[in-house]
Amino acid sequence: MRFSLLLSALALALPSPVIAQALSPNEATAIDRLVGQALAETGTPSASIAVVRDGRIVLAKAYGKQSEAGGTADPRLPYQIxxxxxxxxxxxxxxxxxxxxxxxxxxxxxxxxxxxxxxxxxxxxxxxxxxxxxxxxxxxxxxxxxxxxxxxxxxxxxxxxxxxxxxxxxxxxxxxxxxxxxxxxxxxxxxxxxxxxxxxxxxxxxxxxxxxxxxxxxxxxxxxxxxxxxxxxxxxxxxxxxxxxxxxxxxxxxxxxxxxxxxxxxxxxxxxxxxxxxxxxxxxxxxxxxxxxxxxxxxxxxxxxxxxxxxxxxxxxxxxxxxxxxxxxxxxxxxxxxxxxxxxxxxxxxxxxLPAPAAPANGAGDSAALAQARKVYDQLRSGRLDRALLTDDANYYFTAVAQGDYQRSLGPLGVPERFAQVGTTRLRGGFVLRRYRIVAGGRALSISTFSEPGRDGRFEQFLVSPAQ
Known part of the structure; x- marks a missing residue:
C-alpha cells in the first residue's frame, strides 16, 4: 500500500519551477524524493515549497493533488498560511x-x-x-x-x-x-x-x-x-x-x-x-x-x-x-x-x-567528552558496559533490563555513520550537559548526557532516543 501511494505521489509531482533553480541536480533530486515520500507516507494531498539561499529564491515547486477538480498542484496559487x-x-x-x-x-x-x-x-x-x-x-x-x-x-x-x-x-x-x-x-x-x-x-x-x-x-x-x-x-x-x-x-x-x-x-x-x-x-x-x-x-x-x-x-x-x-x-x-x-x-x-552546522566551539573538554560518549554508546550497543564510566545514579538506571533493551535496539543498527555534538555545552545541577546526534543504520538518534565536571568526569546520564 505504501509503495503504491509513493508511486502515485511521484507521478503527480512532475512540478516545474517558477524560478530558475540554483540547486545542484543532486539537491533537486533529493528534495523531489523527500517531498514525494512525505506526501505518500502521510496521505497529504499536496505541498507547495520555496527555498531561499544566499538571499534569493532558488526553488519554488508544488507537488501532488491540489484539489478534487484542479489536478496537479500549481506553485503560483495561494495556500492558506x-x-x-x-x-x-x-x-x-x-x-x-x-x-x-x-x-x-x-x-x-x-x-x-x-x-x-x-x-x-x-x-x-x-x-x-x-x-x-x-x-x-x-x-x-x-x-x-x-x-x-x-x-x-x-x-x-x-x-x-x-x-x-x-x-x-x-x-x-x-x-x-x-x-x-x-x-x-x-x-x-x-x-x-x-x-x-x-x-x-x-x-x-x-x-x-x-x-x-x-x-x-x-x-x-x-x-x-x-x-x-x-x-x-x-x-x-x-x-x-x-x-x-x-x-x-x-x-x-x-x-x-x-x-x-x-x-x-x-x-x-x-x-x-x-x-x-x-x-x-x-x-x-x-x-x-x-x-x-x-x-x-x-x-x-x-x-x-x-x-x-x-x-x-x-x-x-x-x-x-x-x-x-x-x-x-x-x-x-x-x-x-x-x-x-x-x-x-x-x-x-x-x-x-543548508551547510552542515559547524561543530560547536564549547570548550577544550568537548573533544574528550565526545570520545567518551562514543565509547559508552559502543559499549551499550555491544552489551559490554564499563560501569566505572558511570556514577552511582547512572549505574542504578542501567539495570539488566535497561542494558538488554539498549543492546537489542542499538546493536542491529551497527557502527554509527555520524556521531557529533549538537548545541552548546551547559551546566545543570552540578553536571555538564551535552547533547549528541548520531546516524546509524539509516536511523537518526539523539543522546542526552550529564557528566561530572573535568576531563574524565563520569556520566550521570546517558539517554538515547529517536530523532527526526
Missing amino acids: ASISKQFTAAAILLLEDEGKLKLDDVVERYVPGITGGDRITIRQLLDHTSGLQDYWPQDYSFHAMATPVTPQAIVDHWAKKPLDFAPGTQWQYSNTGYVVAGLIVEKVAGVPLLDFLQKRVFAPLGIRAIDQDKAVGPGFPQGYKRFALGPVRVETPAAPGWLYAAGELSMSAADLARWDIARLNRTLLPADDWAMQETPTTLTGGGTTGYGLGVVVTQRDGRRIVEHGGEAVGFLSENIVYPDDRAAIVVLTNSWFGDATDRIANGVAAIV
Missing part, C-alpha cells in the same frame, strides 16, 4: 508606530474599549502573547461556531471580555484573540481595513499577491483536506468567513511568502530596528524569556539561529523558517491539517540545502 499571518499584523503595528500614530506600550483601552484588563494590557502584549486574553481557537479542529460567519468585534465581545487567564506580562500563552484586537487597533488608527493597509504598505512594494483566505476557496484554489485517525483522506469543509482575520487571514504562494523572508534577511521595507524588535524574545515580569517576539518564534536549532512560525487553518498546515545567519529560508505549505508532512519536509529540505 494561517498564523504565519501574525507577523504581518505585527509589522502593520510597527509601521504605525514609526509614523507616531501609536506606541507598542500604549494600553489597549485607548483604542478598543471594553476589553477585560484593557487598562493594563499593552499592544506589545497582544503581539507577544502575554496579554492574558483567552484564546478563542485552541482546538485543532473546526468547532461548532465556526460554521457560522463572524466579525472581529463579535470575537472580541465573546472572548476578550472574559476574565483574564493571568495578569498581563506574567506568563506566555498563545492567543489568537490578542491578534484580533491588534487588527482592530490597526484599522482604527490607519482608518482602512487591515488587509488594505498591508496591500499598500507591504505586499505591493514586495510584489506579493496576498488575498483573504475566506476568498481563496472554490475552483482554481487549493482545497483543504482532513483525516480522522488513520481513516481515508477527506475533503474538509472551510470555516465560515471571518474566523481568522488578523490572527491568520492571509493566503499566498510559497514564493510570495519567501519574498517577505528575503525582506527580513535584507532588512528592507521595514526599518532595521523594526525587524530587530520583531525578533527580540519577550522577557516576562518575573524573569525568563518566552522565546517569542512580535509574531515570530525566535530560537536555535542545531546551533543555528532561526526565526519561524507555523500556521494551521481549516484543512491547511504551513511552516516558514528563516535562517538569518545563513541568509536562507524555507517555506512549506500543505493542504491538509493532519500528519507531520509539513515539518518533515521543512526539516528535510533544511538538511539538504
